[in-house]
Amino acid sequence: MKSFAELNFPGRLIAVEGLDGSGKSTQIYLLKRWLELQQLKVYFSEWNSSELVKSATSKGKKRELLTPTTFSLIHATDFADRYERHLVPLLRAGYIVLCDRYIFTAFARDVVRGCPPEWVRGLYNFAALPDLTFFFRSDLEVSLKRILDGRPQLKYFEAGMDLRLSSDPYESFRIFQGRILEQYLAMSTEFNFLVVDANQVVEKQQAVVRELVTQRLRLQDFRRAERPPSKPPAEPRKKNLEEASAL
């Protein structure tokens, strides 16, 4: 497997991985804002977000219809849809694509759910590797607290309740996420994860992320083209709506 840079794509893909509640979504959001404010071409894509597949996934989750195999396949379908329709074309167009979770989420989760590792890896072998993968390593208790601060209850699949590890969701979460962490750590070297200590405060983590991105990517290569002079220069934010309707 090769990265997008190795495949001579003009764009670059940055992925974040980590346990639920590791704070990776906050970090990638801040990274996105930072890049956007530098007028760079940025696109953000989230795990399990393709419109069409989403309806099936949420139905499956709601009715607890999913088995480890169908759970794995439906997430692979979602990924393939985003990969073929968004990620690849945007990377061809020289975008920095930010992914909240990438194939490693499947490698970790599906294997913990009991799917054969070679099978899962085979499903995703059409995908190129990210150019940078940040792994936000948090302690289980920190993750659990972050999730519970945001909402009162753990979600069924996030707590791994389908695996019947424990009838107590909190206990189940600890066991399930603990196993996922093991899987992530086992992949860390193989896929060159950039490990960020996610127990730290938000700002400290973001400083590390921005520093590494600056070191590894030539950010000036991803600048948006200057607008043709005939059009008035766009004011950032606010005016966007008017502009869109004028088009």
Added chain:
Amino acid sequence: MKSAAKNHILVPRPTQRRFYGHGIPGVELERLAGKLIVVEGADGSGRSTQIAKLVQWLEATGHATAQVGLKRSTLVSEELEQAQEGNILSRTTLSLFYATDFADQVENLILPALKAGFIVLADRYIYTLMARDIVRGMDEAWLKNLYGIALEPDAVFYLNVPPEELVQRTFAKNATLDYWESGMDLGLSRDMFDSFMTYQTAMQKTFRSMQTTYGFTIVDGMRSADAINADLQKKISAVLAGK
């Protein structure tokens, strides 16, 4: 029929079961007492007629049956239908979507029915799914890994009907050719008739090349429905007897 007259009902002989590849986690193969019979073939090859006749015959001879087919899962069949109508999904996505539908039926219908000792009749199986993708240039090794979740059937019958005859049968029923069955997404020809012929010929060629790997029985679909069914019954009887 002689044995039925004496009220003797044949109990299917158990055989060794296998998945094609990595399989599905947590399945106890030795508990799958039933039989899995697959009928493959293009639209218009007579699959549903043959399956209906087989169900009648099997029930008459005292066997419980269950039927499965493509795009019939609770999980994704509606979404799959939508996706196909809009023709918006790219190839890998569509493949994985079909595989999800297939897996859902394996786990929720096929395996439970086999465990309960039913004769499961599958109206198409992974071979159609794989052949469609192979014709569209997808990686065979990738497909093989993907469909490693499939159980090896006890018998696979491929109803062979030449494209010229398929066209005639389709028009006798519908007066239109199906977009997907004509392979229109491949851009083979703007002319739907030409596209249908080219596509179905390619599908047949792919099926024939898969025959050695997957060991299906190629059945001459140009005979009368009853003659074909008699042939299938004979072969299925042998399967039930563990031969």
